[in-house]
Amino acid sequence: MKLSKPQGYKELEDVTDGFKGEIGRGPFxxxxxxxxxxGSFPxxxxxxxxxxxxxxxxxxFTTEVNVIGQTHHKxxxxxxxxxxxxxQQLLVYEYMSNGTVADYLFSNMRPSWTERI
Incomplete structure (x- = not known):
């Protein structure tokens, strides 16, 4: 799929509606x-x-760009x-619609042992 990547801060600000709609946070x-x-769809x-x-x-930031940028796995x-x-430092990832790994590890979303097996 051909992807039109955001090229700058203003474009990333636009595609996030002014950085509204927070979906998570960390210490930094x-x-x-x-x-x-x-391509043909957003x-x-x-x-x-x-x-x-x-x-x-x-x-x-530098570690994520260098390590994660070179990691490709399904x-x-x-x-x-x-x-x-x-x-300004921004990283762009695919959106995970099922939540984050932290959600599964530290919340009630964690699957049971039966589901894991």
């Missing part, structure tokens, strides 16, 4: 849901916006791209 980041055109994405620019956040969320300029 927040995730927002967005939609971009993907694709839902998750945009990770790093809130604090510090050595730790910058290191996390059971892992896809990495679409990134944007970095001055104090």
């Amino acid at each position: 980041d927040m995730f927002y849901k967005g939609r971009i055109e993907g 694709i839902t994405i998750a945009v990770k916006k790093l809130n604090q620019i510090s050595k730790e956040a910058d290191k996390e 059971n892992l969320v896809g990495f679409i791209g990134f944007y970095k300029e001055e104090d």
Whole structure:
């Protein structure tokens, strides 16, 4: 599928409706849901916006781009791209409609042993 990747901060801001509709958060980041055109139909994405620019956040950003950007597996969320300029650091992933791994590990969504087997 040919995907039209967002090219800059403004476009990512537009596809997330101004970074509204938070879908998750971590210690240095927040995730927002967005939609971009993907060939003949739109694709839902998750945009990770790093809130604090510090050595730790910058290191996390660089690690994710280098490691996750090179990882391709059918059971892992896809990495679409990134944007970095001055104090803005954004990572773009495929949207996981069934929730996150953290949801399954730390909430009532966790499958029973029977379901896991």
